[in-house]
Amino acid sequence: MTSTRAVTTVLANERRRLARLGTADRVSEILREQIAAGLFPPGTRLSEESIGEALGVSRNTLRESFRLLGHEKLVVHELNRGVFVRVLTAEDVADLFLLRQIIESSALEIAGRAGPLELGPVFAAVEQAEAAAGEGRWDEVATLDLQFHQEIVALAHSPRLDELMHRLLAELRLAFHVMHGSQQFHEPYLMRNRKIVTLLKRKKLDQAARELHAYLDDAQRELLSAFRAEQDQPSKGHVVSDR
Numbered sequence: 001m002t003s004t005r006a007v008t009t010v011l012a013n014e015r016r017r018l019a020r021l022g023t024a025d026r027v028s029e030i031l032r033e034q035i036a037a038g039l040f041p042p043g044t045r046l047s048e049e050s051i052g053e054a055l056g057v058s059r060n061t062l063r064e065s066f067r068l069l070g071h072e073k074l075v076v077h078e079l080n081r082g083v084f085v086r087v088l089t090a091e092d093v094a095d096l097f098l099l100r101q102i103i104e105s106s107a108l109e110i111a112g113r114a115g116p117l118e119l120g121p122v123f124a125a126v127e128q129a130e131a132a133a134g135e136g137r138w139d140e141v142a143t144l145d146l147q148f149h150q151e152i153v154a155l156a157h158s159p160r161l162d163e164l165m166h167r168l169l170a171e172l173r174l175a176f177h178v179m180h181g182s183q184q185f186h187e188p189y190l191m192r193n194r195k196i197v198t199l200l201k202r203k204k205l206d207q208a209a210r211e212l213h214a215y216l217d218d219a220q221r222e223l224l225s226a227f228r229a230e231q232d233q234p235s236k237g238h239v240v241s242d243r
Contacts, residue, residue, distance in 0.1 A: 004050065006039075007039060007040075007050070007051075007054070008050060008053075008054045010034060010039055011030070011034070011051060011054035011055050012054045012055075023061070024061050024062075024064035024065040024067075024068060025065075025068065027055060027057055027061060027062060027064075027065035028065035028066075028068040028069050030055070031046075031051075031065060031069060031074075032069065032072070032074060032166075032167070032170045033170075035069075035074055035085060035170050035173060035174070036143070036146065036169060036170040036173045037143050037173075038139050038142065038143065038173060038176070038177070040085045041085065041174075041177050042085050042086060042087040042088065042174045042177055043084060043085060043087050044084065044085045045081075045082050045083065045084050046066065046075065046082070046083045046084065046085065047082075048062055048063070048082075048083075066083045070083075072167050072170070072171070073086060073092075073171055074086060074170060074171060074174070085174065086171075086174060087174075088171070088174050088175050088227070089227070089231075090224050090227040090228055090231065092171075092175070093175050093220065093223050093224055093227055094220065094224065096168060096171060096172050096175070097216055097219070097220040097223075099168055100149070100168065100172075100216055101213065101216055103153060103161060103164065103165055103168070104149060104152055104153060104165075104212055104216070105209055105212065105213065106156070106161075107152060107153040107154075107155055107156040107158075107161060108152065108155070108156075108205055108208060108209045108212065109205075109209070110155075110156040110157075110158070111155035111156050111157075111205070112205040117155055117200060117203075118155070119155075119197065119200055119201060121151040121154065122148065122151040122152060122155070122197050122200065123197055124151075125144055125147045125148040125150075125151050125193075126148060126190075126193050126194055126197050128144050128147075129141050129144035129145060129147075129148065129190055129193065130190055130194070132144060133183075133186075133187065133190055136183075138182040138183045138186060139182065141182070141183075141186045141190070142173070142176050142182060142186055143173075145186060145189060145190075145193065146169045146172065146173060148193050149165070149169065150162070150165055150166060150169060152196075152212070153165040155200075175223055175227070178223065178226045178227055178230050179222075179223070179226055185222065189215070189219065192211070192215050195211060196208050196211050196212055196215070199211060
């Protein structure tokens with residue numbers, strides 16, 4: 001579980017980003033990014049007091065940001081208990097991967113018609129993930145893997161697709177927490193990410209798309225297997241972020 005001090009430190013560092021706007025939209029963006037980075041695991045209660053103090057925002061602003069995140073299926077409000085980061089189900093995971101197949105495959109198809117591919121950010125995500133893996137920073141590898149897929153979609157040069165993928169991947173990050181062996185899950189996909197970007201560099205978009213389709217099928221299968229095994233275990237209840 002992420003410690004209260006670690007959460008407060010991360011959010012306090014984000015506080016200066018709010019100085020310019022200070023809106024609920026901006027607060028929700030920060031919290032979404034931190035959920036996607038793994039700071040708040042599924043089931044974590046989001047303390048209004050500690051988060052509001054760390055970010056320097058009012059409870060009304062924070063509650064509005066929670067409402068926005070609820071629409072994105074990242075948090076849930078439980079009457080008389082508070083706001084919690086959502087715990088996904090196997091059905092959620094299957095639906096997320098259906099969307100991923102549609103969005104990422106479409107992005108590659110569109111990219112193939114949009115002229116020269118700007119592969120610098122895609123390569124950067126792969127190289128940073130490989131470096132993090134070499135130092136054993138597997139939580140960071142998970143975040144960079146999502147960044148890799150975000151950059152794949154960015155090849156389509158569609159702001160709406162980018163935004164949709166950004167929100168989808170934040171929700172997907174909640175699924176990664178079920179994989180207790182982070183290295184075992186993510187390590188094979190490092191090589192597959194490298195293979196896909198190499199195919200893109202060689203302008204073999206059809207082959208890259210086939211590789212990506214198989215890649216997503218395999219990742220979905222692994223995650224669903226882990227979710228079903230987890231659902232067979234007794235409930236562990238909620239994690240409270242401000243203990």
